[in-house]
Amino acid sequence: MSTTVAAAKPIATSSDANQKAVESTMLSPRFYTTDFDAMNRLDVSSVRGEWDAMMREYEGDNNHDHFQRDEKFAGEVAELMPKLSPEMRQEFLDFLISSLTSEFSGCILYNEIRKNVENPDIKQLMTYMARDESRHAGFINQSLKDFGLGIDMGDLKRTKAYTFFKPKYIFYATYLSEKIGYARYITIFRQLEKHPEKRFHPIFRWFELWCNDEFRHGESFALIMRANPHLLRGLNKLWIRFFVLAVYATMYVRDHTRPMLHHAMGLDSDEYDYTVFRITTEISRQVFPIALDTDHPDFRAGLEKLFAISQANELAKVRGGIVGKLTQAVCAVRAVLTFGRLYLMPVQSSALPQTVRMVPAW
Numbered sequence: 001m002s003t004t005v006a007a008a009k010p011i012a013t014s015s016d017a018n019q020k021a022v023e024s025t026m027l028s029p030r031f032y033t034t035d036f037d038a039m040n041r042l043d044v045s046s047v048r049g050e051w052d053a054m055m056r057e058y059e060g061d062n063n064h065d066h067f068q069r070d071e072k073f074a075g076e077v078a079e080l081m082p083k084l085s086p087e088m089r090q091e092f093l094d095f096l097i098s099s100l101t102s103e104f105s106g107c108i109l110y111n112e113i114r115k116n117v118e119n120p121d122i123k124q125l126m127t128y129m130a131r132d133e134s135r136h137a138g139f140i141n142q143s144l145k146d147f148g149l150g151i152d153m154g155d156l157k158r159t160k161a162y163t164f165f166k167p168k169y170i171f172y173a174t175y176l177s178e179k180i181g182y183a184r185y186i187t188i189f190r191q192l193e194k195h196p197e198k199r200f201h202p203i204f205r206w207f208e209l210w211c212n213d214e215f216r217h218g219e220s221f222a223l224i225m226r227a228n229p230h231l232l233r234g235l236n237k238l239w240i241r242f243f244v245l246a247v248y249a250t251m252y253v254r255d256h257t258r259p260m261l262h263h264a265m266g267l268d269s270d271e272y273d274y275t276v277f278r279i280t281t282e283i284s285r286q287v288f289p290i291a292l293d294t295d296h297p298d299f300r301a302g303l304e305k306l307f308a309i310s311q312a313n314e315l316a317k318v319r320g321g322i323v324g325k326l327t328q329a330v331c332a333v334r335a336v337l338t339f340g341r342l343y344l345m346p347v348q349s350s351a352l353p354q355t356v357r358m359v360p361a362w
Contacts, residue, residue: 010086011093017149020094021101024161029102031162032109036116038167044121044227050357051121051223057216058128066209067139069202076202077146084200091261092201093147098254100140101160102177104153106217107133109170125220132213143203168231171221172243175287176280178218180247183279185211186362187272191265198266215360222287226356232289240288245343248277248292252303253310274300279362286358290347302342309335 011017024030044051084092107130114126137153144150165173189207192199199205225231232240252273255262262269277294285291293299309331316327 010090011097011149014149017093017097017144018151018155020097021151021156022160029098029105031105031157031160032165032170033112033162034109034165034167034170036113039113039122040117040119042119042122042167042224042228044223047223047227047356050355051227054216054219054223054357055124055128058125063132063135063209063213066206067135069142073202074146077143080200080202081146085260088260088264091258093144093149095258095261096140096144096203097151100137100144100151101156102181103133103136103140104156106130106174106177107137108157109174129217129220132217136210136213139206140203143201168236168239169243171225171231172240173247175218175221175225176243176247176284178214178221179283180251180276180280181214182211182218182360183276183283183362184251185214186360187275187279188265188267190362191267195266198264200264212360215358218283219357222356225287226352232287232352237290241290241292241343241347244284244288244290244292245339248280248294249303249306249339249342251276253307256307257310283358285350286353286356289350289352291350293346293348296345299342299345302338302345305338306335306342309338 009016011020081089110126110130110133114123114130117123117126141150141153185207188204189211192204230236255273256269259269262272274294277292281291281294313328313331313335316324316331318324319327
């Protein structure tokens with residue numbers, strides 16, 4: 001499969017970095033708001049034992065001193081960054097900005113829910129998760145500042161567009177985001193643990209404990225959904241199917257626009273993505289009654305086609321004019337049809353386990 005990537009505006013200044021974080025595209029992380037009254041009515045009493053144990057873990061805050069740069073950090077940045085090609089530097093910056101925006105999105109959503117609900121269980125949970133995501137976003141921002149490209153997160157909060165999601169959509173999408181975040185980070189960490197010579201930036205040394213925060217956040221949403229089993233039955237299975245496919249497809253297309261990033265770590269983009277999909281699918285059986293068959297040849301061919309369509313669309317944007325706009329319209333139709341065929345593929349059914357909680361064992 002071709003890895004030709006459509007040209008993108010280089011990130012050269014702080015203004016460029018902030019504009020990249022603010023932009024809203026099909027592939028960029030979004031900011032969300034939701035129905036706070038509905039969130040306020042949530043009841044987790046049916047999973048009280050597991051819930052209270054999880055709250056004790058959050059209160060213990062075993063990562064409270066993890067996000068501190070050690071003495072070697074600045075030296076590694078000074079030594080390794082000049083070795084990156086300009087193209088590789090751009091892919092890494094795009095990765096950092098996308099990751100920061102995703103983490104900060106969670107921080108904002110959780111903090112807004114915290115401020116707008118009285119339900120003590122939900123308020124307590126959102127307080128802890130907003131704390132964690134704020135640390136993550138701030139830690140990434142420190143690395144962007146090494147390049148002189150720090151993000152103004154106050155301005156980002158004010159200027160980035162927000163998308164309204166019903167609470168159940170928040171649960172499906174955010175659960176997946178947290179669990180796939182864990183799978184991504186732990187896969188990178190394990191690869192660089194085996195091949196430290198390919199660790200081209202010190203931030204990757206933090207990924208193991210970092211992704212355990214992501215794992216626990218996902219556990220929180222798993223407990224909420226299992227405590228409200230109507231969210232996992234009937235027509236809601238179709239929504240689960242949609243969000244799993246949308247998250248996987250978005251990750252695949254976005255990752256394949258950064259081929260050098262994975263190559264530098266000794267990873268193949270295809271192999272990396274399908275490893276992440278398998279881990280996420282295995283984890284999500286704790287709560288989702290269906291799973292996608294991501295190893296099916298037709299599924300893989302469909303994702304490849306979506307990537308090719310995305311590349312054609314980006315080239316059409318660069319071309320502009322009437323022909324460019326018509327080509328973009330054709331690409332949009334092709335993407336919808338391809339996504340639809342993927343959506344209609346047979347899925348695997350799963351019996352939900354009696355115990356919800358899992359441990360990050362990958």
